[in-house]
Amino acid sequence: MKFKALRLYREDGRRVSRMVENTVDDLDAGDVVIRAEYAAVNYKDARAVTGVGNVISRFPCVPGVEVAGVVHESADPSFRPGDKVTVQGGRDFGMRRDGGYSEYVRVPAAWLGRVPEGSDTFDMVGMGLAAYTSAVAIDALMKHGVTPASGKIVVTGGTGGSSSFAIDMLANLGFHVVASTGKTAEHAYLKSLGAKEVIGRDGLTTGDKPLEEQLWAGAIDVVGGEPLANLLRSVQKGGVVCAFGNAAGETFTSSIYPFILRSVQLVGVNGNHPVPERGDVWQRMMPGGDLCPRHTREICHTIAFEDLQAHCDRLIAGGVRGRAVVSFGR
Ligand SMILES: NC(=O)c1ccc[n+]([C@@H]2O[C@H](COP(=O)([O-])OP(=O)(O)OC[C@H]3O[C@@H](n4cnc5c(N)ncnc54)[C@H](OP(=O)(O)O)[C@@H]3O)[C@@H](O)[C@H]2O)c1
Structure with missing residues (x-):
């Protein structure tokens, strides 16, 4: 199976991101493969994609610190194909390990959070970090x-x-x-x-x-x-x-x-906690909680995967309102 991924390379002292064709075997090891539906674009992701600063410290690497989608295959019995899951925060995901800007993503099962009843993969990544x-x-x-x-x-x-x-x-x-x-x-x-x-x-x-x-x-x-x-x-x-x-x-x-x-x-404040470790505050953000946002759909807008690099240039220049979410078009 071949799919599209955005990879950051270091070439002649410069950091360059390129859309490439990958297979699951090109990704870092993990026991769960996810078919990505949405990935967020944070300020740090835009820095990674545009090669600003040191967000990425291993090359080549797929940026993107947050993704949500559906389990495609799992070697861990706690997850089954079709489960809706998200990976965000903590570990090295999207920084020193291949991250979310890829149509398929592979991670250790311990990094996964479940999408709770009443929410969907868009909401998970839209709110995100x-x-x-x-x-x-x-x-x-x-x-x-x-x-x-x-x-x-x-x-x-x-x-x-x-x-x-x-x-x-x-x-x-x-x-x-x-x-x-x-x-x-x-x-x-x-x-x-x-x-x-x-x-x-x-x-x-x-x-x-x-x-x-x-x-x-x-x-x-x-x-x-x-x-x-x-x-x-x-x-x-x-x-x-x-x-x-x-x-x-x-x-x-x-x-x-x-x-x-x-x-x-x-x-x-450092909010870079993996979903399984977020505890009370994350629960309070779910529907019915006192920290549940009321305007996620107004704050977030989707962009196509192909437009991600141009969007990151605009974000670094300070010209973006709200939060972009990459839609993998499924
Ligand atoms: N510590 C953590 O755990 C953590 C977690 C999440 C985010 N962050 C950090 O929080 C910051 C915001 O992240 P984000 O993803 O929300 O970024 P964002 O969507 O790009 O928002 C940053 C906003 O800051 C304002 N801004 C940009 N450049 C500026 C400048 N030169 N001078 C003054 N204001 C400027 C702009 O708002 P206006 O045009 O409306 O002024 C811009 O929309 C980033 O630095 C990110 O790294 C840290």
């Missing part, structure tokens, strides 16, 4: 004492995949959400997800003093870099910032004053 990491961040915000009565919560990178879900879930929990975005044409989209206010990227603080007007009871930050330093100046006393991204930069410089004079807490 983006919604799950946002949910972990929101859970952390609440565990650090932030409630809807505390004040406004700002979400940076508002139109991005993760942030769109964060806005959706926070609004559903009753928070007053302020979305920050660089896309002036997308204010209506952000309000449709539940943002009460939309501000530009320069609206995170009111000036450049170490402590500025106290605007935010909390923040979900996916961009890092200078915007994170700016918003820290305007977090109110006792406020909490949950940070998990680097879209604007990997480093930032802040004065110590938000921390020692306002007791601001900066909480780092």
Whole structure:
């Protein structure tokens, strides 16, 4: 059986991705073969496909850290052909092991999560790492004492995949959400997800003093870099910032004053957990749960496998709204 896969190669010091024809034997070993239906496009996947940074550290390799589909064959008795499953998060899938940008995928059975009743393979991958990491961040915000009565919560990178879900879930929990975005044409989209206010990227603080007007009871930050330093100046006393991204930069410089004079807490979040290890937060995202997103179909759009490379170029340039999901057309 031959099928299409996208592979990243290292050639003459450059990273180059190419659509190739593979067989199952070309893929890394595993006891379950999945016929892929959908694969997500995260920021890190776009970096991998376009050869930016070091997401992939083994060559050649199939990128794509999240996929969902149907079991094609299984040497493990806990999975049968036809079972709906997903692989996402953790391990080396799509980074140091062949990942999800392939019409057939082979993995160890221990990496598989089941698609629960009431959900489908599109929902699993549509929510995926983006919604799950946002949910972990929101859970952390609440565990650090932030409630809807505390004040406004700002979400940076508002139109991005993760942030769109964060806005959706926070609004559903009753928070007053302020979305920050660089896309002036997308204010209506952000309000449709539940943002009460939309501000530009320069609206995170009111000036450049170490402590500025106290605007935010909390923040979900996916961009890092200078915007994170700016918003820290305007977090109110006792406020909490949950940070998990680097879209604007990997480093930032802040004065110590938000921390020692306002007791601001900066909480780092890593949502890169395999589905079988996600526990309570993942369960709360399923239908009926308090963290179940209401706008997955508005946030996510499908793209054809053939359009994946061009889409990744656009995402890295910051020109994408919401979250793309590759449809393998089955
Ligand atoms: N730690 C973890 O476990 C984890 C898990 C998931 C994601 N992440 C990270 O979270 C971030 C977001 O991921 P994603 O998949 O949601 O990405 P995404 O869909 O590309 O969203 C990123 C958003 O950030 C904003 N942005 C992009 N470039 C920017 C810049 N130079 N300055 C300021 N804002 C910029 C854009 O929103 P606007 O145009 O609306 O401003 C963009 O839509 C990435 O850094 C990713 O690596 C980390």
